[in-house]
Amino acid sequence: MAQNTVSMKHYQMYINGEFKDSESGNEIKVLNPSTGEEISTVPEATREEAREAVNAAYEAEKTWKKVPAAKRGEYYTLSLTKFERIRITLLKCSKKSKEKSSH
């Protein structure tokens, strides 16, 4: 596999509001299917970490279900300005990675 000269990206998991790597230290390598180059690594979570994610969702559900539906929907809609920013960030993000990898 060709070695990518661009510095390799690493992404973390998001469990219970925290960004983290796996305690196992294991990682999964991600390839760009267009070139076969390795582009990033991500954590390879353990069974315990999967359980931790379910527990976090289970605890959060106790209060989340009591939030009125319209208010839950506001996270997508009323904060449209925020959402527009995200949309623009994503577009920029995909453009940037395109520029980066095409030299």
Added chain:
Amino acid sequence: MLQEEQGKIKSLAMTEILFSADYFDYMGSASKTYEGEILQSENPNENILIAKQPIGVAVGILPWNFPFFLIARKMGPALVTGNTIVLKPSSDTPNLALEFAKTVEKVGIPKGVVNIISGRGSIVGDELTKNDKVGIISLTGATSSGMRVMNAAATHLAKVSLELGGKAPGIICSDADIDFAVQSIIDSRIDNNGQICNNCERLYVQEDVADEVIEKLSKKMSEVTVGDPMEHEDIGMGPLINQAALDKVSGLVDRAVEAGGKITAGGHILKIKDGFYFEPTVITNVKQDSEIVQNEVFGPVLPVLTFKTLDDAIEMANDTKYGLTSSIFTQNLDTAARAANELEAGETYINRFNFEAMNGSHAGWKQSGIGGDDGKHGIDEFLNTHTIYLQGHPENAKG
């Protein structure tokens, strides 16, 4: 990022991201419109209400073919209906999902409501599907994955919502607008480099137009440009997702040729960098019961068969273990109506290429799934009914 990890052409990558943002908008507004029911009671002074309440913890297992849109498709309806969610992106395409977690935090969604975890299906997927705190498992993936998930869910009777593989038939009748039909079928076959569950996977052409269709189809498929989508903005098609996918597609084509299949376009692996490219391929002289007509290819390969009557076409189209989507090209209303009523599939596209609407219902029949996504039915997947018998004292109803 989406192009980089998945190999999409630029226009489709943009479509995926904008469609996903619109999907979140749509699901946000759905928070104000999903409704329960009020029923008539047999008893005096009683109201019967059916409330819709969240199931609890949802698990979303995501495929690699639309790594961003599927976040919206699972998280969108799960959260507005009051569920929390654990999302597991595919190991082939986890980058954008994990990057998106930063957005979840920025928007201020409370901690624990959305969790995104990367790992192996055999470990993380196994735990997420067998954990008895999980109430619903929504998977988009292969039929074999659906069977594994359903088995795991059976250990604690979690609800499953499975959107699985397909073998979508396309039917071109002799009264169709042939040029339009051919182009639509090509778009339906090579979209996302041939890797969408509702892609047209096999084509049935009425005998008297078969030569014309095969000639035009083969010419246009041969003309589709293939290459690195991040290097060439206007390329027609990019790579398959990984080496295993490439091996699978080329194996299916090789065996079809050995069995007598005739290649009229493409047919080979393409060496471009160290990527996983396969030529847009048309193959004729294949049998209805052959592997390439019965099994999902999930690549840019289209087997073509012919038919005499509509009865034959519908019979062959339905002769499959799958039932996700289907399409027919005709200008005859009776033919279209019969296809709509008799094709065994969750979707039939009439004179149109295969791509679903967010307010429709994307739900397969047979081994293409159970339940499904999108629209009000997709929202209902994440809800329990709670029937409330609200009875005042019967005596107080008198008078």
